[in-house]
Amino acid sequence: MQSKTNILSLPVEEFVHPGTRACSGCGLAIAYRVGLKALGKDTILIVPPSCLTVLQGLFPVASTKLPCLNVTFASTAAAATGIIASLKTQSKEHITVAAWAGDGGTADIGLQALSGAAERGDNFIYFCYDNEGYMNTGAQRSGTTPIGALTANTPFKGKLQQKKDVPAIMAAHNLSYVAACSAAYPLDLYDKIKNCLHLPGTKYFHIHIPCPPGWGYDTRYGIKIGRLAVESGYYDLYEIVEGRIRLTAASEKLMEKRKLVPVREYFRAQSRFRILSDEQIADIQKQIDKKWEGYYKQVE
């Protein structure tokens, strides 16, 4: 990591107008605001239908000050390819192309186009903001909904399957940069964007996004819950540069402290996990401990 931005050194210029249509307490509003600061003015955005479509407002009003192409659900990354190709023919390759899609738009319906663009090595940054479900349509399960979460279409038993590991799938495309971030650590997100802007080909960002209505918590606790996910070692902040993974920010600190917050605290703070039994939580805790023992061993 080349720089550590703090709240005072963060650029003052805003690219998201205040008063967006995001829900109160929305994690995306934080990540998007800070993410666009890092991307800067010379950027063209691509957005498929998602919470972000709502956040950006209804025609003819827009809350984003950057040019944005709204595209169909499955076509985000292919649309990025089209803009890149067009800019190339106009010798405007200094413009950054950035796609922002939700987890359903990435892990499920958009995965083919994303894999295609990554395989072609098209030069853009793809952001998956992962609120772990189809929150814009009323909180149905997605490929990245974690096991045990109640959703609108896993109403009583919760999701029975594991969360799809999209950053690992993208890393398997041999990208120049893959990052896992969280809305609860916006400066980590900012630094990672800045650090990868000059890298070639497709860059992939996965951002954990606490979601008050979808996850079931009071709006003021979003940052706290996002941090609990990281501090418990349940969701890790990292970057993969040229195939090498490195933990960052709070996850990096956990390597030093070697003391994880019990994941139970993360689960019990959200109503979507209310059916998880103590045994299930203990089982997940074991998996987390095992994962972190692996991290410790790598260092040793």
Next chain:
Amino acid sequence: MQIIENGNTAAALGVRLCRPQVIAAYPITPQTPVTERLSEFVEEGTLKAEYIPVESEHSAMAVCIAASSAGSRVFTATSANGLLYMHEQIQWAAGARLPIVMCVVNRAVGAPWNIWNDQQDSISQRDIGWIQIYCADHQQIIDTVIKAYWLAEKVSVPIMVCYDGYILSHTFMPFDLPQQKQVDTFLPPFRPEYALNPDEPANLNTVTLPDVRVDVRGELAHGYMEIRYLLQKDTRLALQEAAQAEKRFTEIFGRGGDPYIEPYLCDDAEYVAVGLGSITYQLRVCVDALRKEGIKVGVMGVRYYRPFPDKVIAEALKNKKAVIVFEKALSYGYEGALASDLKSALYEYLAGTGALPVIQNYIVGIGGREIHTADLTKALKAATRSKVSPEPVWIGLKL
């Protein structure tokens, strides 16, 4: 310059002459040679464009939509299930008012799998806000591609240039290859009103409400319904602009005619066969044979299917005894879509005038079933003798 080439190459040569900046395509038979030729042109440097070998037709149209929104002239081509896979995207392209030109090399759709020619693919995309032009030979393919770019960019409506798979795409014919200088005179560079640009940010295709809404400057902006009305209005306007395109084309290239329909021996005909694409030239052979028998018959190719040149068609078919519609597609559960559209146009202009012809619908060549000229002649002759069947009649069916 006269050359002998296949229909797909005619299309590719036409596209190159139009200087597209971004081409995206996914392979599907019988479209593949068009895009293969274009990839050759790009790699050998005779066409300065970005060629994107995408991972699906859905993405091919996504690339076209995005590149066009960023200010580039774009091209793609497809067939059959590839076109169906694009369905969502082509509606998006029309709604976004992007002047995309796409060749549809007509092929039957699955299931069951069938790679041969009929026109169910493009006919099933009739109602989506694209202009559809059908070609009957290679000269029409190359000329239509060039005219299509001019027209699409004039009215901001995307265009499908449709031609029959194999019958046109893979057969060789002589045709005139226009000169680059002529095409450059005919077709100015693409300059859209707005292209995505950080210096002038805009949020395109965002959620638009059922009713009109005031913008930040206090001016009333369109609602969804106004935006969609304008798509209809400008697609209809394309009929007038097509005449303008034809006039300019004729002046520069020295050939042209009626842009909407292609009549053959129709003036004194009592009976007129109507169709889309290559079958109309095959029907000329039938017409010649029946004329020798003293039957006053003609054939009319419909070139513009959407926007439908209803008035021109009604005028051309006024006072005919019967119109016999040969179609390689149908609207399942009713009849051939062209037959229905003809009935509608004739009723609108001729009902109550005593000049309204009856209409016989034939379904032919589905899934590449061999279309024997003798069968067409027989069917055409039968339609001049007997009462019209209310149900479409399938030619060559072996049940």
